[in-house]
Amino acid sequence: MPGTPARALATLLLATAVGATVAAAPARAAAPETPLQHIVPAPVSVTPRPGTTYHLTPDTHIHTHPGSAAAKQVGEFLAGVLRPSTGYRLPVVPGASGKGISLLLTGADPRVGDEGYQLDVTRRGVVVRAKTAAGLFAGVQTFRQLLPAKVEARSRQHGPWTAPGGSVLDHPRYAHRGAMLDVARHFFSVDEVKRYIDQIALYKVNKLHLHLADDQGWRLEIKSWPRLATYGGSTEVGGGPGGYYTQEQYKDLVAYAAARHIEVIPEIDMPGHTNAALASYAELNCDGVAPPLYTGIDVGFSSLCIDKDITYKFVDDVLREVAALTPGKYLHIGGDEAHATTDPDFIAFMNKVLPLVAKHGKHPVGWHEFVKATPPATAVPQFWGTKTVAADMVEAAKRGNKIILSPATKAYLDMKYDEHTPLGLNWAGYTDVEDAYDWNPGAFLENLPAEAVKGVEAPLWTETVTKSADIEYMAFPRLPAIAELGWSPWSTHNWDNFKVRLAAQADRWHTLGINYYPSPQVPWKK
Numbered sequence: 001m002p003g004t005p006a007r008a009l010a011t012l013l014l015a016t017a018v019g020a021t022v023a024a025a026p027a028r029a030a031a032p033e034t035p036l037q038h039i040v041p042a043p044v045s046v047t048p049r050p051g052t053t054y055h056l057t058p059d060t061h062i063h064t065h066p067g068s069a070a071a072k073q074v075g076e077f078l079a080g081v082l083r084p085s086t087g088y089r090l091p092v093v094p095g096a097s098g099k100g101i102s103l104l105l106t107g108a109d110p111r112v113g114d115e116g117y118q119l120d121v122t123r124r125g126v127v128v129r130a131k132t133a134a135g136l137f138a139g140v141q142t143f144r145q146l147l148p149a150k151v152e153a154r155s156r157q158h159g160p161w162t163a164p165g166g167s168v169l170d171h172p173r174y175a176h177r178g179a180m181l182d183v184a185r186h187f188f189s190v191d192e193v194k195r196y197i198d199q200i201a202l203y204k205v206n207k208l209h210l211h212l213a214d215d216q217g218w219r220l221e222i223k224s225w226p227r228l229a230t231y232g233g234s235t236e237v238g239g240g241p242g243g244y245y246t247q248e249q250y251k252d253l254v255a256y257a258a259a260r261h262i263e264v265i266p267e268i269d270m271p272g273h274t275n276a277a278l279a280s281y282a283e284l285n286c287d288g289v290a291p292p293l294y295t296g297i298d299v300g301f302s303s304l305c306i307d308k309d310i311t312y313k314f315v316d317d318v319l320r321e322v323a324a325l326t327p328g329k330y331l332h333i334g335g336d337e338a339h340a341t342t343d344p345d346f347i348a349f350m351n352k353v354l355p356l357v358a359k360h361g362k363h364p365v366g367w368h369e370f371v372k373a374t375p376p377a378t379a380v381p382q383f384w385g386t387k388t389v390a391a392d393m394v395e396a397a398k399r400g401n402k403i404i405l406s407p408a409t410k411a412y413l414d415m416k417y418d419e420h421t422p423l424g425l426n427w428a429g430y431t432d433v434e435d436a437y438d439w440n441p442g443a444f445l446e447n448l449p450a451e452a453v454k455g456v457e458a459p460l461w462t463e464t465v466t467k468s469a470d471i472e473y474m475a476f477p478r479l480p481a482i483a484e485l486g487w488s489p490w491s492t493h494n495w496d497n498f499k500v501r502l503a504a505q506a507d508r509w510h511t512l513g514i515n516y517y518p519s520p521q522v523p524w525k526k
């Protein structure tokens with residue numbers, strides 16, 4: 001594995017250097033509890049300054065790039081994380097200073113690109129430099145990990161609040177680093193989704209794909225077709241009460257994600273996975289008869305009526321309203337498991353719907369089956385297969401499509417870890433943490449050029465998942481593994497190193513109340 005020996009050596013050298021410093025130094029300069037080597041996802045490069053420690057103090061200020069509201073927002077975000085546990089005021093003020101914490105939009109190494117950052121921690125201060133607020137936000141996530149885990153607590157804790165001296169130069173491997181949450185099979189409240197947003201933001205995930213409609217429920221208010229939400233959203237798997245987001249609530253979610261530099265990609269799955277819509281409006285059915293609501297977990301039995309004009313009026317209205325709620329470029333139109341739609345019908349349907357996405361100013365994302373309709377090069381197929389041979393993806397790449405990889409055998413957070421996992425499914429097999437981590441997105445699909453990969457995404461389907469504690473149990477620790485594949489250069493990829501860094505995250509998860517699966521593959525402390 002490239003890079004491994006150098007990395008191991010660097011870790012060893014640092015361990016020696018820190019060890020030596022600890023022995024000689026006074027108590028106040030004790031080794032910070034989180035070494036620079038424990039960052040997840042692994043940064044591009046880390047240069048420790050052994051023996052140097054930064055101390056956050058009651059009069060630390062957070063200085064943000066003068067005149068930038070976006071930098072100020074990142075500063076306020078950081079202050080929001082640090083204030084409850086430290087009890088410090090941490091005023092966020094415009095300006096630059098060698099002291100305290102500075103978040104600046106100038107002077108970054110050009111290699112940081114659009115989302116990367118440079119972080120310098122010295123005795124005097126902490127400076128994050130980036131070209132964009134997204135880069136500053138990423139740098140802030142790294143800085144959080146350098147402070148003691150209890151800094152994440154929401155109540156006052158004892159310091160000292162130290163971070164190890166050093167510098168980090170960092171930027172992502174892929175532009176798309178996604179997590180998907182299925183809010184259709186079980187409904188999750190705005191607060192539950194926000195909680196997940198906060199958790200994925202820790203690991204520099206920058207896309208939240210929301211699976212908003214499926215056979216069991218329609219979860220977004222559509223003003224032109226109100227029964228979709230009020231009736232179609234009125235149940236869920238198992239027959240619970242379901243629910244939906246009003247457009248105001250949804251806007252709030254999108255803004256909450258945006259403040260964490262996460263773009264929401266809404267999915268309205270079609271032409272299959274549409275029982276909730278078909279149940280809400282009889283006229284959408286070929287026979288004009290609305291089926292009953294559905295609370296089971298079978299897939300592939302429903303289809304919009306391909307030959308009816310009203311189908312396209314419906315899709316046009318829905319896409320218009322969803323596009324208006326979406327600041328990002330992408331709308332996900334599903335297209336998976338359309339087993340109740342013939343191939344010619346599927347293609348005819350997509351040929352009418354793809355232009356509607358463009359008409360509303362967006363680019364389509366679709367589950368990989370939608371390449372059957374040869375979508376334009378701006379369309380993004382999301383591969384969810386279980387094989388590493390996918391000729392249709394290779395062909396799509398030749399036409400210019402960039403592909404998101406969510407192989408079900410690796411990236412599906414709803415697969416059980418092993419046969420004892422109380423939640424989840426196993427149709428793609430068991431996926432323990434090492435399975436989730438040990439694949440190279442750039443070389444996963446045979447004959448797919450590395451440049452055709454737009455990124456990775458970890459979907460969490462929720463047939464068996466009903467509450468935040470369940471989401472967390474399935475996502476942690478696999479979500480950080482997929483996040484690292486999306487962010488870190490392949491040269492840092494090393495399971496033996498990753499599992500140690502992952503173990504070091506657990507203190508944070510305890511403090512944050514994240515219910516993770518303590519996989520026996522990971523050397524957890526204690």
Ligand code: TNX
Pocket residue numbers: 299336337367384412414425461462463
């Ligand atoms: C397949 S993967 C589905 C979903 C299910 C999931 C359960 C994909 C695009 N479709 O409808 O929820 O399996 O693992």
